[in-house]
Amino acid sequence: xxxxxxxxxxxxxxxxxxxxxxxxxxxxxxxxxxxxxxxxxxxxxxxxxxxxxxxxxxxxxxxxxxxxxxxxxxxxxxxxxxxxxxxxxxxxxxxxxxxxxxxxxxxxxxxxxxxxxxxxxxxxxxxxxxxxxxxxxxxxxxxxxxxxxxxxxxxxxxxxxxxxxxxxxxxxxxxxxxxxxxxxxxxxxxxxxxxxxxxxxxxxxxxxxxxxxxxxxxxxxxxxxxxxxxxxxxxxxxxxxxxxxxxxxxxxxxxxxxxxx
Amino acid sequence: xxxxxxxxxxxxxxxxxxxxxxxxxxxxxxxxxxxxxxxxxxxxxxxxxxxxxxxxxxxxxxxxxxxxxxxxxxxxxxxxxxxxxxxxxxxxxxxxxxxxxxxxxxxxxxxxxxxxxxxxxxxxxxxxxxxxxxxxxxxxxxxxxxxxxxxxxxxxxxxxxxxxxxxxxxxxxxxxxxxxxxxxxxxxxxxxxxxxxxxxxxxxxxxxxxxxxxxxxxxxxxxxxxxxxxxxxxxxxxxxxxxxxxxxxxxxxxxxxxxxxxxxxxxxxxxxxxxxxxxxxxxxxxxxxxxxxxxxxxxxxxxxxxxxxxxxxxxxxxxxxxxxxxxxxxxxxxxxxxxxxxxxxxxxxxxxxxxxxxxxxxxxxxxxxxxxxxxxxxxxxxxxxxxxxxxxxxxxxxxxxxxxxxxxxxxxxxxxxxxxxxxxxxxxxxxxxxxxxxxxxxxxxxxxxxxxxxxxxxxxxxxxxxxxxxxxxxxxxxxxxxxxxxxxxxxxxxxxxxxxxxxxxxxxxxxxxxxxxxxxxxxxxxxxxxxxxxxxxxxxxxxxxxxxxxxxxxxxxxxxxxxxxxxxxxxxxxxxxxxxxxxxxxxxxxxxxxxxxxxxxxxxxxxxxxxxxxxxxxxxxxxxxxxxxxxxxxxxxxxxxxxxxxxxxxxxxxxxxxxxxxxxxxxx
Numbered sequence: 001x002x003x004x005x006x007x008x009x010x011x012x013x014x015x016x017x018x019x020x021x022x023x024x025x026x027x028x029x030x031x032x033x034x035x036x037x038x039x040x041x042x043x044x045x046x047x048x049x050x051x052x053x054x055x056x057x058x059x060x061x062x063x064x065x066x067x068x069x070x071x072x073x074x075x076x077x078x079x080x081x082x083x084x085x086x087x088x089x090x091x092x093x094x095x096x097x098x099x100x101x102x103x104x105x106x107x108x109x110x111x112x113x114x115x116x117x118x119x120x121x122x123x124x125x126x127x128x129x130x131x132x133x134x135x136x137x138x139x140x141x142x143x144x145x146x147x148x149x150x151x152x153x154x155x156x157x158x159x160x161x162x163x164x165x166x167x168x169x170x171x172x173x174x175x176x177x178x179x180x181x182x183x184x185x186x187x188x189x190x191x192x193x194x195x196x197x198x199x200x201x202x203x204x205x206x207x208x209x210x211x212x213x214x215x216x217x218x219x220x221x222x223x224x225x226x227x228x229x230x231x232x233x234x235x236x237x238x239x240x241x242x243x244x245x246x247x248x249x250x251x252x253x254x255x256x257x258x259x260x261x
Numbered sequence: 262x263x264x265x266x267x268x269x270x271x272x273x274x275x276x277x278x279x280x281x282x283x284x285x286x287x288x289x290x291x292x293x294x295x296x297x298x299x300x301x302x303x304x305x306x307x308x309x310x311x312x313x314x315x316x317x318x319x320x321x322x323x324x325x326x327x328x329x330x331x332x333x334x335x336x337x338x339x340x341x342x343x344x345x346x347x348x349x350x351x352x353x354x355x356x357x358x359x360x361x362x363x364x365x366x367x368x369x370x371x372x373x374x375x376x377x378x379x380x381x382x383x384x385x386x387x388x389x390x391x392x393x394x395x396x397x398x399x400x401x402x403x404x405x406x407x408x409x410x411x412x413x414x415x416x417x418x419x420x421x422x423x424x425x426x427x428x429x430x431x432x433x434x435x436x437x438x439x440x441x442x443x444x445x446x447x448x449x450x451x452x453x454x455x456x457x458x459x460x461x462x463x464x465x466x467x468x469x470x471x472x473x474x475x476x477x478x479x480x481x482x483x484x485x486x487x488x489x490x491x492x493x494x495x496x497x498x499x500x501x502x503x504x505x506x507x508x509x510x511x512x513x514x515x516x517x518x519x520x521x522x523x524x525x526x527x528x529x530x531x532x533x534x535x536x537x538x539x540x541x542x543x544x545x546x547x548x549x550x551x552x553x554x555x556x557x558x559x560x561x562x563x564x565x566x567x568x569x570x571x572x573x574x575x576x577x578x579x580x581x582x583x584x585x586x587x588x589x590x591x592x593x594x595x596x597x598x599x600x601x602x603x604x605x606x607x608x609x610x611x612x613x614x615x616x617x618x619x620x621x622x623x624x625x626x627x628x629x630x631x632x633x634x635x636x637x638x639x640x641x642x643x644x645x646x647x648x649x650x651x652x653x654x655x656x657x658x659x660x661x662x663x664x665x666x667x668x669x670x671x672x673x674x675x676x677x678x679x680x681x682x683x684x685x686x687x688x689x690x691x692x693x694x695x696x697x698x699x700x701x702x703x704x705x706x707x708x709x710x711x712x713x714x715x716x717x718x719x720x721x722x723x724x725x726x727x728x729x730x731x732x733x734x735x736x737x738x739x740x741x742x743x744x745x746x747x748x749x750x751x752x753x754x755x756x757x758x759x760x761x762x763x764x765x766x767x768x769x770x771x772x773x774x775x776x777x778x779x780x781x782x783x784x785x786x787x788x789x790x791x792x793x794x795x796x797x798x799x800x801x802x803x804x805x806x807x808x809x810x811x812x813x814x815x816x817x818x819x820x821x822x823x824x825x826x827x828x829x830x831x832x833x834x835x836x837x838x839x840x841x842x843x844x845x846x847x848x849x850x851x852x853x854x855x856x857x858x859x860x861x862x863x864x865x866x867x868x869x870x871x872x873x874x875x876x877x878x879x880x881x882x883x884x885x886x887x888x889x890x891x892x893x894x895x896x897x898x899x900x901x902x903x904x905x906x907x908x909x910x911x912x913x914x915x916x917x918x919x920x921x922x923x924x925x926x927x928x929x
Contacts, residue, residue, distance in 0.1 A: 173617070174663025207611045208558065208604070210783075214667025231667030233717070236604070236614030259612060 029071075029105040033062050037124075039141040043068050046126035046139035049107065054143055056117050057150035057165045058181060062107040063097070065128045065139075071106035076129040079110050080189075082140070084121045090188030093163060093181075095223070100131065113165050113181065113191075117147035152254035156246070159186045162194070164244060164254050171260040173232055180218050180226045182244060193224025198245040203230045205238050232260040315449075316374050316401070323382040324798070324816065325399065326833045328364075329910040331500045332424060332454045332465035333917065335370035339909060340397035341384050341759070342794040342820040342832050346709035346767075347736065348397030353489070354390065354532065354575045354592070355516060360540035360567035361507070362600045362618050362711060362718050365500060369401070371493040371512045371538075373447045373471045375417070375430050378402045385742045385759070386684055386702035389630040389648035390590045391575070393680045393706040395738040396761055405487060406434055406441035406477040419894075419924030423917050424454035424466065428924075441477040446470070453499070456915035457904030464499035464506055464546060483522040490515045497546075502914035503721050504555060505542045505565065512538045526582055532575040540567045552607065556724055560607045567600035567619070586634040596624040598710055599658070602717075616717055620661020622710040626652040640690040647683040652707055654678070656714050665716060665731065668785075674731050676713070680705040694749050700742040708733040712767055712786045720769070722911050723782075723869045727769040730786045738763040744798075751804045758797045766792040766822065768867050789867060790824025812840040822867055830864035831909050833857070834873070844884075851882045860908040871913070876905030878916075890928040897921050 033049035040046075049062040063079065065072045077097050083090050092115045097108040114122065123140040130137075150166040167179035178201060182194040199218040204211045218228030232238055240256040317327055317336040327336030328344065340348055350368055351357075357368035379402040381388070388398035412435035420427045427450055434443035450468040453461050475489040491514040498507035516534035523529060543564035544552060553560055573594040580587040600618040632646035654676040656662050662674055684702035691697060711718065715729040744757025769784035800814035815837040820829030835858045843850045856877040863870045882896035902919040910916070 173660040175667045205614075207561075207606055207608075208614070212664075212667070214670055229667070231664060233664050234604075234614050234616035235612075237612045 031062075031064070031105050031107065033107070036061075037141050037143050039139050041139045042137045044128050044130070044137045044139055045069075046124075046128065046141050048124055048126070048141050048143060053146060054114065055146045055148045055150070055168070056114050057148060058111060058113050058167050060109070060111045061124070062109055063126055064102070064106045064108070065126065066106075067130060071102070072128070072130060072132075073102060073106065074100060074131045075102075076100045076131065077108045077110075078127040078129075079112065080125040080127065081112050081114065082123050082125055083116065083118065084123070090115075091191070093165075093183040093185075093191035093193075093224070113151070113163065113183065114145045115151050115153060115163055117145050119144045119146075149257060152242075152256075154252045154254070156184065156250055156252075157248065161185055161188075162244070162246070162252060163191070164242060164252070166240065166242075166256045166258075171232060171238070171258050173235055173260060175214065176230050176232060178218065178228045178230045178240070180228075180242065181224045182226065183224050194246065195220045195222060195224060196247045197226075199226050199228070200243040200245075201228050201230065202241040203232065203238055204241060205234070205236060207237060208234075235260050316369055316372050316377070316380075319374055319377070319380055320369065320382075320399070323380050323399075324384070325382065326909050327907075328831060329907060329914060329916075330365060330502050331498060331914075332451060332462065332467065333426075334467050334469070334495075334498055335365060335367055337364050337367045338369060338397075338399055339831060339833075340382070340399070341761075341796055342818050342829055343395055343397040344831065346706055346712060347395045347763075348399065349388075349392035349394040350399045351391040352401045352514065353403050353516065353518075353534075354400060354577075355514065355534045355536065355573060356392065356571055356594050356596070357512070357514060357536050357538065358569040358571055358596055358598060358710075360538040360569045360598070360600070361510070361542065362565070362567055362715060363503060363505070363542070363721075365498070365503070365507050365542060366495075366510045366512075366538060366540045369399075370495065370510070371471070371491060371514060372401045372403075373430075373445070373473070375432060375447060376403055376445055376471075376473045376491075378404045385686070385700045386682065386704040386738070386740055387632075387644070387646055387686060387700055389632075389646055389682055389684075390577070390588075391592060392628070393648060393650055393682055393704070395704045395706055395736060395763060396702070396740050396759075403473070403475070403489060404443065406436055406443035406475050408436040408441045408477065408479060409438055410434065410436045410441065414929045415926065416929075417924065417926040419922060421451075421920045421922045423898075423920030424451040426451040426454075426920075430926075436477065439479045443475045444473070446472050455918045457899060457902045457918035458915070459902075459918070460915075462501050462915065465501050467495060467498040467507075469493070469495040469498075481521075484519065486517065486519050488515075488517045499546075500542075502910070502912040504547075504557060504719075505544045505563070506546055508541045508543050508545075508564075510538070510540045512536065527578065527580050529576070529578040531577075533573075534575075535570070535572045537570045538568065541565070549607075557719060557721070558604065562605045562607075563602055564605075565600065565602040565618070567598070569596065569598045571596050584636045586632075588630075588632045590628075590630045592626075592628045592630070594624075594626050596622070596626075596710065598622045598624075617658060617661045617664070618716050618718060619710065619714055620656050620658030620665070620716075622654070622656050622714045624652060624654050624710050626650055626707075642688045644686045644688075645684070647681070649682075650680045650707065652676075652678055652680075654710065654713060661714075661716070665714065665729075668728060669731055672732050674714075676731065678707055678735070680707050680735055682706075695745070695747045697745045698743070700740070702738075702740045702742075704738045704740065705735050707735050708767060708786075715786070720868070725769060725782045725784050725868075728783065728785045733767060733786060734765045734788060736763055736765050736767055752801070753803075754799075754801045756797070756799045758795070760795040761793070762823075763792045763794070764790075766790065768822075771866075789822050792820065792822045792824075792829055794818065794820040794829070808843055808845055810842045812838075812842075814838050819862070822864075825866060827866045828862040828864050830868035830870050832860070832862070833908055834860035834862075834875075847886055849884045851880075851884075853880045853882075854878070855880075857907065870908075873906065873908035873913075876903060876907075878903050878905065892926040894924045894926070895922065 036048045038047040045066040047064040093113040095111040097110045127138045152164045163183040165181040183191040185191045212231040212233045214231040216229035218226035242254045245251045326339040381400040383398040386396040415432040417430035429448040432445040452466045454465045472492045477487045493512045495510040514536040518532040520530045576591040602616045604614040628650035630648035634644040636642045682704045686700040688698040718727045740761035742759040746755035765788040768789045770787035796818040798816045802812045817835040820832045840853045859875040860873040879900045880898045884894040886892045899919045906915045
């Protein structure tokens with residue numbers, strides 16, 4: 001084979017490769033989540049996703065961070081919600097992303113327990129430590145949180161507050177898994193899961209004046225979570241009467257109104 | 262006690278007579294045929310005096326007690342202290358299950374008296390043909406079209422003063438040598454009734470339509486095929502003793518039967534049947550004040566809907582020789598039942614609710630019964646019988662399974678169970694016309710689908726809520742019946758006594774302490790241990806003069822829950838009747854007096870009830886048949902306008918006061 005023929009083959013091969021790279025671009029990953037909100041600061045963008053609109057209580061969130069429009073694949077992401085109540089600020093319990101590597105779609109998984117509803121006053125602070133540039137930026141993403149009555153905040157001893165969160169679910173007739181979460185805080189920013197409380201749960205139907213049988217009191221499953229079972233024997237308005245007794249013998253009551261369909 | 266009583270209804274035809282003779286043979290051990298008693302030559306043939314024409318009255322004549330919830334409508338049959346699943350009630354052997362969980366539509370409600378050929382009542386646990394029972398079997402045999410009969414039509418119109426009860430019956434039948442048809446329609450309707458104290462009982466009226474069509478085809482020299490269809494519709498049936506009324510109850514019952522005479526010794530019958538019952542009830546007609554102030558679930562309307570569907574197969578074969586009769590019955594059924602209740606609060610800020618009372622229960626049962634009767638000598642006949650059943654039970658509604666599973670964690674909701682019953686009886690002729698008999702039976706019955714799976718069923722008399730229990734054990738009973746009878750040309754007498762002990766007696770057992778919560782007491786079905794039942798029955802008929810007959814009967818039942826030392830509930834006290842029939846074929850008169858002692862032996866824990874005072878009631882009737890085709894009947898029931906209620910009347914609902922009745926029946 002002559003030098004010319006080799007050159008020609010190489011030219012053809014290059015042109016084929018070149019055509020392939022221009023006609024079949026790698027598509028950006030598709031995110032099958034609901035974009036709640038996003039914000040940009042110092043060239044870093046934080047996008048907050050969820051599966052449904054945000055509401056009081058437990059919300060699994062998915063955060064994507066981008067630098068100049070390119071999703072970061074190696075960053076340390078920390079989420080710190082902030083409620084601006086005018087005269088004071090506070091945060092709420094958070095489950096932080098546990099890895100600096102996002103999933104294949106560029107999302108960091110985390111969760112936030114919003115302790116009250118607000119259309120305008122919650123901001124999810126996303127602190128990004130870009131490992132490539134060793135840069136740390138905090139982007140404040142405003143979010144809207146609707147009310148659902150799933151959170152109760154009770155005052156404990158001294159400055160301690162306890163936050164009881166009912167994990168909302170599609171309640172149906174029959175036996176339902178019921179999950180509660182218990183956190184405590186003394187300053188409104190640092191929240192500690194409580195795993196050593198004793199929970200008793202009694203489902204009742206106030207309009208009918210009866211309860212049900214077969215219910216199982218919630219027991220701890222770690223991370224502040226407690227799981228029990230409630231037997232909703234009919235559709236309609238039910239009430240979950242929750243009694244939480246902490247290790248220091250403090251006892252708190254909370255009622256949750258739920259609708260069974 | 263008349264262990265088996267066959268009451269043949271009015272105007273029986275030749276085919277029926279032949280059947281009666283056959284029946285006589287097969288139950289030679291202890292049958293008394295009330296109608297056929299030549300001493301009581303009433304051409305009314307035990308037709309109830311009331312022109313309402315309800316089978317309820319007929320069942321009373323058959324020795325049954327009716328648990329009353331409405332105005333002479335759809336009484337729940339009880340026999341010698343047995344009720345519900347302890348008895349087996351069938352129509353031509355077919356099982357028809359009530360769709361209403363509050364027992365407002367027993368299967369007997371779907372049979373009209375004019376469509377009946379016979380009512381077979383067995384109270385000694387020997388009749389196991391169509392289902393397990395502890396000593397109570399009631400089978401309504403429907404009239405069949407008759408071959409080789411001229412076209413005949415009957416119209417029967419009657420009315421009563423009390424409740425303006427009116428009844429229309431139209432009947433047409435006829436047959437060629439190869440095919441016969443029969444169709445009958447009955448309309449019964451009533452307004453609110455009046456009790457003996459002059460009070461009008463609100464919401465006690467009803468309207469009921471019943472259509473029965475039957476056909477018979479001779480398909481061979483020894484084979485015929487018959488088909489029957491019953492369509493029954495009841496609307497706006499008031500249940501003043503309960504907290505709801507029936508808005509609509511409709512039943513469709515169909516069967517096809519192939520009968521074959523294989524030889525002079527062997528006959529067979531194969532029946533395929535299906536039926537469905539739809540029942541809806543509500544409290545929409547109740548005054549608002551009642552809704553607001555009632556003890557159970559106030560301030561809300563609560564319509565309920567129930568449905569049942571049954572598919573069945575019955576294969577009967579009989580071998581009859583000179584000294585032996587062998588009968589084998591294979592009986593398979595499949596039941597599907599669902600019932601739901603809605604609750605709609607008067608307070609519109611409260612969400613409406615829906616509760617499932619029976620979540621698509623499915624019960625499949627296959628049973629086989631065998632009876633062998635042998636005449637050992639001219640004086641002694643013995644009979645042995647047995648039945649074995651295998652049954653699977655489940656619930657298909659997953660949400661309902663979840664609810665019930667929560668109440669009984671770890672308990673298996675699906676059941677495969679069985680039951681075995683056996684009996685032996687002997688009939689001995691001491692002298693001409695004087696007989697003695699005895700029956701020893703070991704009986705077993707499986708819990709009903711309501712007892713297993715019923716959820717939040719309300720008992721208005723005891724004001725309790727009951728919940729089924731999926732692991733209920735069978736009820737088992739030992740019973741001994743003994744009796745004697747005498748008959749000659751002018752006198753018939755029979756006296757009998759019986760005792761029955763039931764183990765694992767199923768009842769609603771208090772399980773949840775609601776004394777401090779304000780909730781209605783809730784009970785779960787369970788066993789209350791052993792219960793005993795015993796009783797006696799005596800009756801006599803005498804021909805005083807060729808045109809004057811007298812009949813008297815007295816019956817007593819005693820029942821107690823032995824383990825928990827509490828009288829059994831809904832046990833009728835001692836009851837007696839005296840009837841005098843005078844006249845002959847053209848003009849007849851009758852006077853009947855029914856009386857009951859007080860019932861002070863009442864249940865205080867099994868199913869709390871109150872005592873009932875004694876009462877007596879008299880009825881009179883005159884019937885005129887100027888020509889064979891025309892009959893005019895006038896009567897007065899409860900002549901003295903006595904105010905009373907039977908002990909088995911739920912919430913002491915009073916019986917009807919005086920009522921004048923007039924009826925005309927014409928045949929064309």
